Amino acid sequence: MMAEQMISVSGVTKTFTNNGKPTNVLDQVSFDMKKGEIVTLLGKSGCGKSTLLHIVGGFLKAEEGTVYLDNQLVQRPTKKCVTLFQQHNLLPWRSVLKNVGLGLEGENIPEDEKKVRVMDAIKLVGLEQYLHQFPHELSGGMQQRVAIARAFAMQPDVILMDEPFAALDTFNRYHLQDELLRIQTQMKTTILIVTHDIDEAVYLSDRVLIMSSHPGRIFKELEIQQTKPRDRTQGDFLYYRKKILEQFELSGTNKAPEYMI
Amino acid sequence: MMAEQMISVSGVTKTFTNNGKPTNVLDQVSFDMKKGEIVTLLGKSGCGKSTLLHIVGGFLKAEEGTVYLDNQLVQRPTKKCVTLFQQHNLLPWRSVLKNVGLGLEGENIPEDEKKVRVMDAIKLVGLEQYLHQFPHELSGGMQQRVAIARAFAMQPDVILMDEPFAALDTFNRYHLQDELLRIQTQMKTTILIVTHDIDEAVYLSDRVLIMSSHPGRIFKELEIQQTKPRDRTQGDFLYYRKKILEQFELSGTNKAPEYMI
Amino acid sequence: MGRRELMNLGKKILNFSIGMLILLLVWQIIKIIGDYPEALLPSPVNVAHTIIEMIVDGTLLVHLQVSLGRFAAGYLLAIIPAVILGMLLGRMPRIWQIVDPIIQVLRPVSPIAWSPFIVLWFGIGNMPAIVIIFIAAFFPVLLTTVAGVKKVDKNYLKIAENMEMNRLELMVKIIFPAAFPSIVSGLHLALGSAWIFLVAGEMVGAQSGLGFLIVDARNTLNLSGVLAGIIFIGLLGFILDRLISLFERWVGSHWGISS
Amino acid sequence: MGRRELMNLGKKILNFSIGMLILLLVWQIIKIIGDYPEALLPSPVNVAHTIIEMIVDGTLLVHLQVSLGRFAAGYLLAIIPAVILGMLLGRMPRIWQIVDPIIQVLRPVSPIAWSPFIVLWFGIGNMPAIVIIFIAAFFPVLLTTVAGVKKVDKNYLKIAENMEMNRLELMVKIIFPAAFPSIVSGLHLALGSAWIFLVAGEMVGAQSGLGFLIVDARNTLNLSGVLAGIIFIGLLGFILDRLISLFERWVGSHWGISS
Amino acid sequence: SPSKQSSEDNPTIKIGYLPITHAGPLFLGDHLHNGQYDGYQVELVKFGSWPDLMDALNTGRIDGASVLAELAMKANELGIDLQTVALAHKDGNVLISSNDIQTTADLKDKTYAIPHKFSSHNILLNEMLKKNGMSYDDVNVVEMTPAEMPAALSENRIAGYVVAEPFGAIAVAMEKGKVHAHSDEIWPNSYCCIIVLHTDFIRNNKEVVQSFVNEYVALGKQADLKGDEVYDAFSKFMKVDRAVLELSMQWISYDELRVDEEEYNKLSDFMVEMGISDNPPTYKNFVDNTFIDGAS
Ligand SMILES: Nc1ncnc2c1ncn2[C@@H]1O[C@H](COP(=O)(O)OP(=O)(O)OP(=O)(O)O)[C@@H](O)[C@H]1O
Ligand SMILES: Nc1ncnc2c1ncn2[C@@H]1O[C@H](COP(=O)(O)OP(=O)(O)OP(=O)(O)O)[C@@H](O)[C@H]1O
Ligand SMILES: [Mg+2]
Numbered sequence A, B: 001m002m003a004e005q006m007i008s009v010s011g012v013t014k015t016f017t018n019n020g021k022p023t024n025v026l027d028q029v030s031f032d033m034k035k036g037e038i039v040t041l042l043g044k045s046g047c048g049k050s051t052l053l054h055i056v057g058g059f060l061k062a063e064e065g066t067v068y069l070d071n072q073l074v075q076r077p078t079k080k081c082v083t084l085f086q087q088h089n090l091l092p093w094r095s096v097l098k099n100v101g102l103g104l105e106g107e108n109i110p111e112d113e114k115k116v117r118v119m120d121a122i123k124l125v126g127l128e129q130y131l132h133q134f135p136h137e138l139s140g141g142m143q144q145r146v147a148i149a150r151a152f153a154m155q156p157d158v159i160l161m162d163e164p165f166a167a168l169d170t171f172n173r174y175h176l177q178d179e180l181l182r183i184q185t186q187m188k189t190t191i192l193i194v195t196h197d198i199d200e201a202v203y204l205s206d207r208v209l210i211m212s213s214h215p216g217r218i219f220k221e222l223e224i225q226q227t228k229p230r231d232r233t234q235g236d237f238l239y240y241r242k243k244i245l246e247q248f249e250l251s252g253t254n255k256a257p258e259y260m261i
Numbered sequence C, D: 001m002g003r004r005e006l007m008n009l010g011k012k013i014l015n016f017s018i019g020m021l022i023l024l025l026v027w028q029i030i031k032i033i034g035d036y037p038e039a040l041l042p043s044p045v046n047v048a049h050t051i052i053e054m055i056v057d058g059t060l061l062v063h064l065q066v067s068l069g070r071f072a073a074g075y076l077l078a079i080i081p082a083v084i085l086g087m088l089l090g091r092m093p094r095i096w097q098i099v100d101p102i103i104q105v106l107r108p109v110s111p112i113a114w115s116p117f118i119v120l121w122f123g124i125g126n127m128p129a130i131v132i133i134f135i136a137a138f139f140p141v142l143l144t145t146v147a148g149v150k151k152v153d154k155n156y157l158k159i160a161e162n163m164e165m166n167r168l169e170l171m172v173k174i175i176f177p178a179a180f181p182s183i184v185s186g187l188h189l190a191l192g193s194a195w196i197f198l199v200a201g202e203m204v205g206a207q208s209g210l211g212f213l214i215v216d217a218r219n220t221l222n223l224s225g226v227l228a229g230i231i232f233i234g235l236l237g238f239i240l241d242r243l244i245s246l247f248e249r250w251v252g253s254h255w256g257i258s259s
Numbered sequence E: 001s002p003s004k005q006s007s008e009d010n011p012t013i014k015i016g017y018l019p020i021t022h023a024g025p026l027f028l029g030d031h032l033h034n035g036q037y038d039g040y041q042v043e044l045v046k047f048g049s050w051p052d053l054m055d056a057l058n059t060g061r062i063d064g065a066s067v068l069a070e071l072a073m074k075a076n077e078l079g080i081d082l083q084t085v086a087l088a089h090k091d092g093n094v095l096i097s098s099n100d101i102q103t104t105a106d107l108k109d110k111t112y113a114i115p116h117k118f119s120s121h122n123i124l125l126n127e128m129l130k131k132n133g134m135s136y137d138d139v140n141v142v143e144m145t146p147a148e149m150p151a152a153l154s155e156n157r158i159a160g161y162v163v164a165e166p167f168g169a170i171a172v173a174m175e176k177g178k179v180h181a182h183s184d185e186i187w188p189n190s191y192c193c194i195i196v197l198h199t200d201f202i203r204n205n206k207e208v209v210q211s212f213v214n215e216y217v218a219l220g221k222q223a224d225l226k227g228d229e230v231y232d233a234f235s236k237f238m239k240v241d242r243a244v245l246e247l248s249m250q251w252i253s254y255d256e257l258r259v260d261e262e263e264y265n266k267l268s269d270f271m272v273e274m275g276i277s278d279n280p281p282t283y284k285n286f287v288d289n290t291f292i293d294g295a296s
């Protein structure tokens, strides 16, 4: 059992101080992820999803609690766990090829193999026609593909994604969700996705962690037992959707006044 | 019948020239809207939705075709038809109160009545606590509410909305969609909404106009016969959803390669 | 002022003091290593004496007032027409296309080079300094105002159209406030360059002011006077810069622009 | 170059020509209305004669070369350390907090005010001009580089952490390219102010150069020479500005920054 | 002061000057009379450099000046209507060299500083070189702000300089340089600075100009005595040690301020010879001795 555990978060607590007022953003958050699992963190804007992801990735220190990655305490970011941020994932001054290759530049592997790995990753997301394009010459969807390719090129144990498809239009989003599932089936990477989109959570994940706000807690865990690929227009899908919506109404935060940014 | 017609678009064609290459963005688009109707224009990113909305609003001239608003040829924007743009709808240097009041400043009505109308609109969207806040002090959802309040304060015949809730998280989006329906039921304003979100189209509109891309055309018209308020988790909802998705697959553009921005 | 801000201010003052101390130290070290006589590089102590003397006998106050008066006059005379003209030219791209090269050709010329003509048209005394400060302040404000007006978000203009605003309303309610952050950053820029040219301005036929103080001290080989003048110009420039920075930050926070 | 760009260039040249024509006209009108003698305000025709003479006898070319050489030296000597120092200081907020006030106090002091010390340390000839250009160029580049480094998107730094980059890699692969657009805009700014101080630089003990040309013409009461010098400085400044603007635009388009 | 009120409507003569010993009588007058004279006032206007002064003079912003003769002549040649009413002083210039320069021949290929091309200093340098069988091109002549000359000499940037006083004396007092030659060894009774007034001003204020010249001559005689009041006056205008001033004062004289035709023509010839003027104004056109002749 323990060997299968990829990520283990326990008792993570985080407080931010804004204008002198401390706010408890994360309160005693704990969860585990098995190897090869896709888990989504679902919650409203400002509930602390990104903060939690940053702590898992090693970018932020929690005040309390620990994060283990493959049974090793996470203290700083490593190449074993690649994070895709909410925005600005690509270096705008590098072409697609060089962006995808970034993670391998420091690696101690032969140049030829690097090239092969980079090209494989680019083919995986179907961008072999755009090798020498720069990010700003690509559409939003293509940019996200480049970021995904870069993550997979590094062959990490875990990929953390922060609302990876939120900025795309519905159709592009559907498309990329399908791609991600296809690639993950092939590569078996463990993926933690942050989202506020219920459909996305249901469509992509093996397990959904529903977060409540103020303070951020894992309110409910939901296993999605449908097989993949799933049908967005089918009854089962609707069932989970409804269940999650109910959970949010239960969590009570739906009726709370909107907080200010 | 003709008296009931609020908007009448016929044969609108528009071509943009990018880097010397002309692209036909809109091709012979025609549709009508009855008074008090909510219609959504549903289409992928770049299919010409915003362009069409700008032409209806009088901000852009079409090369061919005409737009009639309440039986009058639209030649420039007027207060009778208020447009909410995709972004930057609020003047950042004005408080909530002054942003909402903007449209009434030139009006020839007593100051008292202006105040009442502004306050009514602000109450309608539930922001009476934030009168003196500035836009950047509000969350994204609250900002959109201010924009909606401004539009309704002007008591226009028509409101045009360009992806009004696209930047919000799912929960905020749901919330504001409900609000919009509530207000519209009360005010009976004719509303044309541009969106790429199928759920939004099904949830809000009396009629969905599905657009295809390159060139932008109205590919299919779909009447939603469910009564409002609708249940997002119900079977009927799913039926329309499925139908629209099928339409998009039929339109063939789903499989087309992504274009560049 | 909250406690945090007070602490912040305290920290800034500390940093400033450390910075100045380092500067003094470097100066003293150069003096010792180079073994320069007082007539070539005065020591900090002597310059301090000179400064105290100038403060006590009131010369400093007189020259300071004169300089600040000229500076205020030149700066205000420059920025008001520059902002108004910039708002108009920013909305008239055709005319701007012709005016722009004229400005771009005039701008690289140092105000000092114009001095024969400045004396011809404006005489001696206060006016040349005011004119040179005017020249130094006018162009940055004009250019940033035009740039600011040009990059006003198209949506704001559309909102104005939608509200059926007339031209004056458009200018007052939309263009000016939307371009305001740009204008303020232009004012900041202009303040800096105008202050730098204060010395140059007061070199041309002026009989008073901080710039004159420096030139006169130099002519009388009183290098400790030159350094005293430099120190005053530097400190005053620093203070003016901080004041307008505060204003700029206030505008930024008010407009929701994160610095 | 495409046809569109060619047309664009043609239009720019036309606008420039119209602008210059207006300038000449205004000059001639002032001359006629003010009824100034040649010794006080030379006419455009006479200045044109002077210019042609200077071109024909080669003096212009000589001075031009000298000035451009000094300018290039001062500018390059300034920007290279300024960029490197700026990158380092931008990553060391503690130290920057102390260095910043030092710079803010030194910056408002006109390079001209330092001239007695510049002569003391750098003598006469090329060096004072180079030093003054250096001073004028150094601060803008340093400040914009530091600002650029500070506002590098935090995500880029996180990407670097994620890739386990070392400090050098971080600087070379992330900080420098991310701050590059800021740095280039600093280079642009610095070019402008350095060029303005060319005249001042060549006033201090130089025996050649465009600045000297102006100063010498003024010394010998040859105002048509002064105007000829002003015209050259203006035109050259304009050309330099356009060149770096082109570079800046190229960087902007390459980095996906819409102007 | 009480005298000020009564003199409110009196005409004012604005005289430009540079803070050098060559304008000594003006300083003395200011010290003794505070600019108030019987029937007129003198307002002294200080300038930082000769070109600044000339800009103001040429454009009529000042009525007259104590200025380099060559510069005034050049301005006249260019059409600025000026007249000389007196010499400002006589002699008073020294050629300074660094301590390791022994003979004029040592100056070959060295850098030598002058304040201005249109100056007697430039002529003095040329004459000195000529006397020693050298030509002007044998040294590298540079124009420099007087204030920077002592520093440049002490840092060995230049081998020497010739300029208005007290800048020469400073280097000597600092022991950074020495007197290489006195002006009277090279060009006896050399003219340097003169008092010029706008012709219009003279025409419209004949009496005032007469009294002004009278006063200037008298002040010159007093200044030539080099008493304590002279040093008091000078120290108001030039912030240098008394020792330096005393040294400077040994070399200058303020009596006999009438412009002599023979000397003037000599100066004029020098200018033509050096190529700094093609067509200098004639003695008759440029010098108006009626006032100084009326003064004695
Ligand atoms: N560096 C920080 N300093 C202070 N407060 C912060 C910081 N980062 C986040 N916060 C606050 O912590 C809370 C949670 O932020 P977080 O970004 O984790 O939310 P989120 O769930 O990712 O929201 P979204 O869906 O909008 O991205 C918010 O209230 C935010 O304002
Ligand atoms: N002003 C313009 N000049 C040139 N091309 C334009 C202009 N505006 C839009 N286009 C092009 O026209 C097409 C349609 O643009 P439009 O903004 O109407 O699309 P959209 O459906 O609103 O897309 P989105 O969902 O991304 O907002 C796009 O290909 C766009 O690049
Ligand atoms: Mg987030």
Ligand SMILES: [Mg+2]
Binding pocket: B049, B050, B051, B086, B162
């Ligand atoms: Mg759009």
